[in-house]
Amino acid sequence: MSYGFIGLAMRQHLIRRWSLMRCVSPESVLEHTASVTMLTLIAGTIARERGKVIDLERLMGHAVVHDLSEVLCSDIVTPVKNATPALRAEFRKLEDAAEKQLIGTLPDSLQDPIQSYFELEGYEETLFKACDVYAAFIKCKLEIAAGNSAEFQQAFDTLSSTLEALKGSARKSRSWTTGSEARSAYPSISSWPVPR
Numbered sequence: 001m002s003y004g005f006i007g008l009a010m011r012q013h014l015i016r017r018w019s020l021m022r023c024v025s026p027e028s029v030l031e032h033t034a035s036v037t038m039l040t041l042i043a044g045t046i047a048r049e050r051g052k053v054i055d056l057e058r059l060m061g062h063a064v065v066h067d068l069s070e071v072l073c074s075d076i077v078t079p080v081k082n083a084t085p086a087l088r089a090e091f092r093k094l095e096d097a098a099e100k101q102l103i104g105t106l107p108d109s110l111q112d113p114i115q116s117y118f119e120l121e122g123y124e125e126t127l128f129k130a131c132d133v134y135a136a137f138i139k140c141k142l143e144i145a146a147g148n149s150a151e152f153q154q155a156f157d158t159l160s161s162t163l164e165a166l167k168g169s170a171r172k173s174r175s176w177t178t179g180s181e182a183r184s185a186y187p188s189i190s191s192w193p194v195p196r
Helices: 005-014 029-049 056-065 085-103 108-118 122-145 149-172 179-185
Strands: none
Touching: 005 029, 005 085, 029 056, 029 122, 056 108, 056 122, 085 108, 122 149
């Protein structure tokens, strides 16, 4: 059976995240995408209000499509995907091929505009990555709060370190501000609300 772009995109609700872990509350790729999109809207708006020039439409578009290739190549858990640089490169090729196939299901007039949402760079890429990781961090926090620390504590600790590294990376890339401006221009991840 042949599916169009929207039909394929909506299949994200069938793909389970955290597939190697017992979850108190299972999460689909579509649910994760919704969480990331909300966080991206908030973080992007805050960054823009604090003086950062960003393309919020492109940032939001990327949030919507960032895991879309998984409808064709499944959700590969991060530790496996990043086990070696060579393996990461091969998975990237697989994801690129899936993205190309997905774009091919769109009418010609939409292919280039939608394709542009699949790639980010610079500050926008770092900000988005922080939102993506933060969504996973929140999921871990919720699972731990529900008594599932045996499954999620290690992932929580790893994601906490990743968020701190991303925060530092974003601060280093902000050559456009100095002093107190630099401290307030990036939405502080540590000040984002965390479910208790």
